[in-house]
Amino acid sequence: MSEASATAAVQVTAAVQVTGVDKVFTAKRKPSVTALDSIDLTVAPGEFVSLIGPSGCGKSTLLRLIADLDTPSAGTLTVFGKTARQARIDQEYGIAFQQSGLLPWRTVAANIELPLELHGVNAAGRRKRSAELLALVGLGDFAESYPDQLSGGMQQRVAIARALAESPRLLLMDEPFGALDEMTRERMQTELVRITGETGAAVVFVTHSIPEAVFLSNRVVVMSPRPGRIRDILGITLPGTADRDEHLREDEAFFENVSRVRELLHGEAPVGIKGVENR
């Protein structure tokens, strides 16, 4: 025990440390659902980790626990050494969901500035930051547009810019490209690799797509359902994140990694896994 804590002290504080976490949903007059069962996971600072697994295996639930949008039934969970609650209050993470969740009555710039505004950044500072972020996601000309004037992919980019607004050290993303077409999706993936490379943020990324997970991640966490467990964690052996570009998708090593994840996903239960795209 003392030995373990000594090693932990030497290491850098993990971005996310999940230890023995269970999540059981109980409802009146219904059988309780074990969404997560003894989950252990560590995400290092700057590391890109994807969660993949069939529908209902608890990926979103795990992400929501990290974000302190829900609380674990058992186990401990820390974000940069703090409790999840404290980390949320301290704005340690930025979050993006499958839907962009932009406020329709705010302009694109005002949407990106929303977290800054809520935390008392002055108007000039907000303007400057939103202009930077708009340039980063390639929407410099759309600052004064309203969300309903943008395409789905553009809205999603605004949502990502908003998640980045306070330069968080951790990004939590739940299928942020799920609603996009394949082409936009690949472009967004390339942009996300570039953005996280530039900002150095750690990312926990939920996805259904094996190629997406392989393309983006340093490690892929493969989960299995009922009860939600981590089946395996796979290190992706590819050139460093900085070199991940469109050519990688044609690369031999890329396909090898895709096959390894696929085998892991299908391995123990070859039939009946739903909700995973093999694209």
Add this chain to the structure above:
Amino acid sequence: MSGRSPSSTRDRRPAARRSGTTATRVAFGAGGVLLVVVVWELYKAIGPATGVVIGDLTVLPRTTDLAMPHVWDMVGRLFEQTGNGRNAQPVWLAVTQAALFTLGVAAVGWVVGVVVGLLLAVLMQRFRTAESAVLPWIVLSQTVPLIAIAPLVRRWGAQLEFGDFTWESWMSVAIIASYLAFFPVSIGALRGLNSPDAIHVELFRSYGAGWWRTLLTLRLPASVPYLLPALRLAAANAVIGTVVAEVSIGLRGGIGRMIIEFAQQASGDPAKTWAPIFGAIAVGLVAAGVIALLGVLLRRFRRGEVPA
């Protein structure tokens, strides 16, 4: 969980303009008024003088000048004197003054009703228990007939006394108007305050925004599309409430009393009866116009408006 309300991009586009340009809309409005006039005069010309009676039931009114004056007589009467006495003035002036008075009282009632309705909605949004405790009473309150509460309000008001303040009859009327106005506001605002998607609420939670900040920055703006129809309804209720309460409280100076007074002279001067009714309609139109203006001012918050 990720597949929550699928508010796709398409849902957010501003409502398509169904009613065309302003010019065509004005033309349709004028056409509607003209149609009423034509039907009125047509029926008056060809309908039986005794009205259409089936069995003992009169299904269509008599067409005599007493029951149905010509439209031009009604309009013409507006520009004649109210009577022969010393205080005589053109009818249109008397009606306008009464209409302004009624409009003022109704506006006070509307404002009070809107404030109370909003406060109740915020309270119910904040505390679940408040919703289950208060909502049934709010609904029940509207089943009490106006005639029953009018004397009560006047009696209670008369007992109020602090310092130089004395309760006046018009205040009783305004209170009754607000009693009718607060109902749609509280119901509409509650729906609106609860309308943000879970994803938005969780986003604000992730920002560590408290209830108050979330109310101001998320829930209130999101409630505007629900609130505007409620405010319109409240305005109509306030006008009707004022006119009726003027009659039951016996407040002079407004349209309500004028309708009664002129109706008593109907046998000798049937066209005059209609003047204050036009006044009441004008008050309603002005009220609706103010709300429409409010809608224009708040149009930013109506992007992606939900069909209420």
